[in-house]
Amino acid sequence: MSEVILPALGESVTEGTVTRWLKNIGDSVAVDEPLVEVSTDKVDTEIPSPFAGILTQIMVQEDETVDVGAVLAIVGDAASAAPAETAPAAPEAAAPPVEAAPAAPVAAAPVAPVATPPVAAAPVTPPAPVATAPAAPVPPVATPPVAAAPVAPEQAAPVATAPVAPATTAPVAAPEETSSDPNYVTPIVRKLASEMGIDLGSIRGSGVGGRIRKEDLTAATPKTAPAAAQAPTEASPLRGTTVPMSRLRKVLSERAVASMQQSAQLTSVVEVDVTKIAEMRQRVQAEFTQKAGTKLSFMPFFTLAAAEALAANPIINATVEDTNIVYHGSDNISFAVDTERGLLTPVLKDAAHMSISTMAQTIADMAERTRSNKLTPDELSGGTFTVTNTGSRGALFDTPVVFLPQSAILGTGIVTKRAAVVKDADGNDAIGIRSMVYLALSYDHRIIDGADASRYLMQVKTRLEAGNFEANLGI
Numbered sequence: 001m002s003e004v005i006l007p008a009l010g011e012s013v014t015e016g017t018v019t020r021w022l023k024n025i026g027d028s029v030a031v032d033e034p035l036v037e038v039s040t041d042k043v044d045t046e047i048p049s050p051f052a053g054i055l056t057q058i059m060v061q062e063d064e065t066v067d068v069g070a071v072l073a074i075v076g077d078a079a080s081a082a083p084a085e086t087a088p089a090a091p092e093a094a095a096p097p098v099e100a101a102p103a104a105p106v107a108a109a110p111v112a113p114v115a116t117p118p119v120a121a122a123p124v125t126p127p128a129p130v131a132t133a134p135a136a137p138v139p140p141v142a143t144p145p146v147a148a149a150p151v152a153p154e155q156a157a158p159v160a161t162a163p164v165a166p167a168t169t170a171p172v173a174a175p176e177e178t179s180s181d182p183n184y185v186t187p188i189v190r191k192l193a194s195e196m197g198i199d200l201g202s203i204r205g206s207g208v209g210g211r212i213r214k215e216d217l218t219a220a221t222p223k224t225a226p227a228a229a230q231a232p233t234e235a236s237p238l239r240g241t242t243v244p245m246s247r248l249r250k251v252l253s254e255r256a257v258a259s260m261q262q263s264a265q266l267t268s269v270v271e272v273d274v275t276k277i278a279e280m281r282q283r284v285q286a287e288f289t290q291k292a293g294t295k296l297s298f299m300p301f302f303t304l305a306a307a308e309a310l311a312a313n314p315i316i317n318a319t320v321e322d323t324n325i326v327y328h329g330s331d332n333i334s335f336a337v338d339t340e341r342g343l344l345t346p347v348l349k350d351a352a353h354m355s356i357s358t359m360a361q362t363i364a365d366m367a368e369r370t371r372s373n374k375l376t377p378d379e380l381s382g383g384t385f386t387v388t389n390t391g392s393r394g395a396l397f398d399t400p401v402v403f404l405p406q407s408a409i410l411g412t413g414i415v416t417k418r419a420a421v422v423k424d425a426d427g428n429d430a431i432g433i434r435s436m437v438y439l440a441l442s443y444d445h446r447i448i449d450g451a452d453a454s455r456y457l458m459q460v461k462t463r464l465e466a467g468n469f470e471a472n473l474g475i
Helices: 078-115 118-124 127-135 138-148 151-178 187-196 214-229 247-262 275-292 299-312 356-371 450-466
Strands: 002-005 015-021 034-039 044-048 053-058 065-067 071-076 265-273 318-321 324-327 333-335 337-339 342-344 385-388 408-412 416-423 429-444
Touching: 034 071, 187 214, 247 342, 265 450, 275 356, 275 429, 275 450, 299 333, 299 356, 299 385, 299 408, 299 450, 337 356, 408 450, 429 450
Parallel strands: 333 385, 385 408
Antiparallel strands: 002 071, 015 034, 015 065, 034 044, 053 071, 265 429, 318 324, 337 342, 408 429, 416 429
16 A cells, blocks of 8 residues: 655645545556546646555545645555456356357358248249349330330430520529619628628619719618617626636735735836837747747737836835845846736746746747646746736736735737827937836835836836847847
């Protein structure tokens, strides 16, 4: 018998909750085969079996929380189960031949006497030659007379006239009738009306004879567009139901409330012109995707600028411990990932020294493994500052919550094109189409003042608007 214990799932993880057993008592288990799912305050993960054998006993039930090192289950030796499996297998294997042996002679005995009487020999033989005799001569004898005299001429006449009449009358008559028919609509106009969501019955044509033209559809678009834009909203299956919180959701809710109660939080917002970065992305996207293996989004630019500005603004990267302020010596950026289980924040260690390509690859890899529950607890710990891309779902900006022990979090809104005041070639004010984004910094007012937040945001803004990231691309 071997004990399966709850292993240490991270430096700061002390306990875990069994969420689901993947094996039942009596099931065989292989080495490193997933045995049970465990949830901690850092991550949900599968615990593999360190032994091969049979699961003989489950010590911790689902939804039960135990400390690291507790015994989760007992795995027995698989050898003891082997004979038990072979014993029933032997009689089952021997049974088929016993049944097959009597079945064969019994079937042969009745068939032999019944089939051998003269009845089977005499009546069967006459039908065979009689059937073959008429079958052979009938086709050749029937074909020549029928095809030669009556059938050929009678079939030829109607066949010639039948297809010709519909072929000539149908297509010829249709265009002649529709040429003056106001209800006739060309295929192009009909397709365009379908794409625009316009009811042709409500359109009055301006063409010859009242025909509907493409211009008529264009003129009618403003009137019919609002009605066509309405679409039913699909209701979620969760409506009207009650479900228990997962352990991760419980931990997040407790930490959010504790952070709001124990810190003084407020938010500052700036508007940033990222047109130069947008132009760079469009210019190098194909080469970057080929060499880095992932698309170039705005996220690496925002994260790199945020990490670089922490060096000159250490209070934004600090932590409160009792009555002390701890200034961190590294820039470990947590970035928020939306998953089905809740919000998780993997960490980019020493992010200020990463290239854009390395950061883009790391973000894509860690986000994918976070959603598929493949991230280790250590990859979710150690963050000193957080970046959350609230614009990924279309929000202009929000006021993100700072989670202790961190003191600040930067929210990046959606990048949108809109009219803005710019300088022309002569230095005069002009109106231009620019790519704009809002950056919102929430911070702990116990140690960070509004002036500190503004200085930090303006440094990030200056870095992004300059757009000098060619040397940081890493491709």
